Amino acid sequence: MRVDDGCDVELARQVATRLNVPLLTPNDCPQGYVLALGDTGWRLETPPALNLGVLQLDFARGATAWRLRQAGRRQPLGRALGLQSSQSPRIVDATAGLGRDGMVLAHLGCRMTLLERSPVIAFLLCDALQRLAPDSLRGFVEVVNADANAWLRACTSPPDAVYLDPMYPERVKSALVKKEMRILREVVGPDSDATILLDAALHSGARRVVVKRPHGAPCLEGPDPTHKIDAPNTRYDVYLCAP
Numbered sequence: 001m002r003v004d005d006g007c008d009v010e011l012a013r014q015v016a017t018r019l020n021v022p023l024l025t026p027n028d029c030p031q032g033y034v035l036a037l038g039d040t041g042w043r044l045e046t047p048p049a050l051n052l053g054v055l056q057l058d059f060a061r062g063a064t065a066w067r068l069r070q071a072g073r074r075q076p077l078g079r080a081l082g083l084q085s086s087q088s089p090r091i092v093d094a095t096a097g098l099g100r101d102g103m104v105l106a107h108l109g110c111r112m113t114l115l116e117r118s119p120v121i122a123f124l125l126c127d128a129l130q131r132l133a134p135d136s137l138r139g140f141v142e143v144v145n146a147d148a149n150a151w152l153r154a155c156t157s158p159p160d161a162v163y164l165d166p167m168y169p170e171r172v173k174s175a176l177v178k179k180e181m182r183i184l185r186e187v188v189g190p191d192s193d194a195t196i197l198l199d200a201a202l203h204s205g206a207r208r209v210v211v212k213r214p215h216g217a218p219c220l221e222g223p224d225p226t227h228k229i230d231a232p233n234t235r236y237d238v239y240l241c242a243p
């Protein structure tokens with residue numbers, strides 16, 4: 001972990017202890033990932049050998065902000081989750097990642113719990129939410145650093161819906177998003193337990209489970225989806241569960 005000049009070293013020390021990572025001195029030249037605190041919040045610097053640059057989540061600018069401006073309940077993501085006007089369903093995004101889908105759903109009025117098992121990614125999400133998310137969204141979103149499989153199986157108050165977007169090897173997006181996704185994949189690795197997560201979601205008591213898949217990808221192993229919704233770059237497999 002590194003702290004830019006003028007930033008809060010004591011805060012960085014506390015976070016370093018919590019995440020169990022060393023605090024670097026200005027003379028260190030690390031070859032691995034470095035969490036760094038700067039004027040605009042925390043960022044993740046990737047190893048120089050990967051040539052992927054820096055990951056910093058910002059919901060007020062860039063690709064996520066653009067998606068928030070375009071979002072609508074009648075668009076494929078909103079339709080897949082069955083969003084109705086004047087309702088604020090409680091949705092668990094069990095694969096929060098960079099938080100983009102979760103923030104779109106919060107923007108559409110859903111009360112979101114974002115589950116992310118990577119401590120570093122969950123930390124970046126929390127930081128972006130506190131510092132950089134529009135005020136209107138903050139009250140609608142909580143970020144939890146947890147394994148969603150265990151969380152869903154222990155959940156006593158089922159959400160209205162569970163949303164899953166497990167990592168898939170060949171996702172094609174714009175250059176910017178692709179780079180962010182490549183960094184995410186390097187950090188968290190493949191989600192090879194996605195079928196177990198689907199099973200946990202289907203048994204969580206939620207009335208609806210939605211799985212995001214690339215076009216042409218097989219459905220996750222398990223029961224067939226009730227229906228599918230196609231979007232320009234993706235597909236949503238929708239599972240309606242008996243009450």
Ligand SMILES: C[S@@+](CC[C@H](N)C(=O)[O-])C[C@H]1O[C@@H](n2cnc3c(N)ncnc32)[C@H](O)[C@@H]1O
Pocket residue numbers: 094095096097098099100101102115116117118121146147148149165166167168184188191197
């Ligand atoms: C493809 S990314 C999700 C991207 C996200 N939908 C977005 O819009 O940014 C998948 C993320 O889910 C997380 N994940 C996968 N399985 C999980 C689990 N069982 N519990 C919590 N997080 C999980 C991974 O660590 C990864 O960050």
